[in-house]
Amino acid sequence: MNILLIEPHQLLASTYKQALEGADxxxxxxxxxxxxxxxxxxxxxxxVIMELQLQQHNGIAFLHEFRSYAEWQAIPVxxxxxxxxxxxxxxxxxxxxxxxVAYLYKPVTSIKRLLDAVDQISTSDLRAVA
Amino acid sequence: MEVHREQxxxxxxxTRLLRxxxxxxxxxxxxxxxxxxxxxxxxxxxxxxxxxxxxxxxxLDGYLLSTQQISRGDLELxxxxxxxxxxxxxxxxxxxxxQYSCDLELETPYKxxxxxxxxxxxxxxxxxxxxxxxxxxxxxxxNQKKVxxxxxxxxxxxxxxxxxxxxxxxxxxxxxxxRSLYGRARQPLPSLTSTSGAGIFLADSLLEVMxxxxxxxxxxxxxxxxAILLSSRQLSLI
Numbered sequence: 001m002n003i004l005l006i007e008p009h010q011l012l013a014s015t016y017k018q019a020l021e022g023a024d025x026x027x028x029x030x031x032x033x034x035x036x037x038x039x040x041x042x043x044x045x046x047x048v049i050m051e052l053q054l055q056q057h058n059g060i061a062f063l064h065e066f067r068s069y070a071e072w073q074a075i076p077v078x079x080x081x082x083x084x085x086x087x088x089x090x091x092x093x094x095x096x097x098x099x100x101v102a103y104l105y106k107p108v109t110s111i112k113r114l115l116d117a118v119d120q121i122s123t124s125d126l127r128a129v130a
Numbered sequence: 131m132e133v134h135r136e137q138x139x140x141x142x143x144x145t146r147l148l149r150x151x152x153x154x155x156x157x158x159x160x161x162x163x164x165x166x167x168x169x170x171x172x173x174x175x176x177x178x179x180x181x182x183x184x185x186x187x188x189x190l191d192g193y194l195l196s197t198q199q200i201s202r203g204d205l206e207l208x209x210x211x212x213x214x215x216x217x218x219x220x221x222x223x224x225x226x227x228x229q230y231s232c233d234l235e236l237e238t239p240y241k242x243x244x245x246x247x248x249x250x251x252x253x254x255x256x257x258x259x260x261x262x263x264x265x266x267x268x269x270x271x272x273n274q275k276k277v278x279x280x281x282x283x284x285x286x287x288x289x290x291x292x293x294x295x296x297x298x299x300x301x302x303x304x305x306x307x308x309r310s311l312y313g314r315a316r317q318p319l320p321s322l323t324s325t326s327g328a329g330i331f332l333a334d335s336l337l338e339v340m341x342x343x344x345x346x347x348x349x350x351x352x353x354x355x356x357a358i359l360l361s362s363r364q365l366s367l368i
Contacts, residue, residue, distance in 0.1 A: 008269055008324040010269070011178065011182070031268075051324070082153075106156075107159075111167040112167070
């Protein structure tokens with residue numbers, strides 16, 4: 001799969017990139033929302049894995065912008081964040097409408113769990129917020 | 131919702147700092163945990179883990195030091211050479227800076243007067259501040275060389291000593307707002323860093339015990355945060 005990884009923390013990004021590439025995925029990484037739009041424009045990803053806490057940008061606002069482009073509306077998004085899902089529970093419908101297929105809380109998500117979530121998306125049409 | 135907000139407002143400064151620190155420490159701990167899961171662990175990766183753990187421990191030590199100093203109250207200030215503190219802090223930051231591909235520079239004017247500080251607290255403050263700037267710099271434009279400068283210069287009120295970089299958007303207003311938000315918001319300095327910026331507020335807390343605070347400061351063309359320190363008249367007469 002071609003994965004767009006939006007991760008503001010350089011060292012964490014390097015670790016996740018290594019893990020995903022080790023599982024035969026191709027990964028384009030960026031730290032900022034603006035660059036993510038640019039990368040997606042150059043090479044449409046099969047999957048987006050993203051942090052919601054981005055520098056200068058709110059991840060949810062980014063997703064609204066991302067989804068506003070017709071060609072990116074069907075691309076599944078895994079949120080992989082330092083913010084627990086509880087924080088957004090009131091916004092669950094909003095998250096579902098943004099095509100978030102899984103919400104993974106980083107501190108409790110092992111590399112294996114992340115890779116499993118990616119595999120699940122590559123083999124099914126999972127469309128529900130975890 | 132109102133009750134919740136009131137409860138948060140009642141949190142002491144100390145608890146707010148602890149909350150910001152807890153958010154911040156998630157990152158190095160997460161990095162260590164995930165790195166150990168990778169199938170191939172190289173010596174280089176182990177060095178990374180070591181640096182991350184060491185920096186996390188230093189931040190924790192800084193927090194403990196600030197709480198100890200607050201409860202003790204009578205902090206003994208000693209004449210200290212700023213350049214030696216900046217040098218030691220730079221030495222301790224070198225490993226983490228290398229990890230983030232960030233160059234560290236030192237700039238202190240020749241024959242700068244000694245200042246009155248509690249050396250241990252001052253060094254811990256510069257270290258915490260430096261860490262925050264290194265981390266923040268890592269999210270700046272990839273095409274620019276990443277450089278952090280630990281610097282001091284004479285100012286009208288004493289000696290300004292702090293950490294500087296090329297980041298834009300660091301203003302007095304923004305910093306004032308961040309001070310009121312930290313421990314309450316996950317990203318009190320969103321234009322500077324995506325983290326809680328705990329190192330900055332920890333540095334501020336350590337300096338406050340020495341009756342000074344961090345201020346937005348400029349050093350040549352660089353922007354940063356610095357404390358104004360009183361010169362030690364006693365030593366300058368020698």
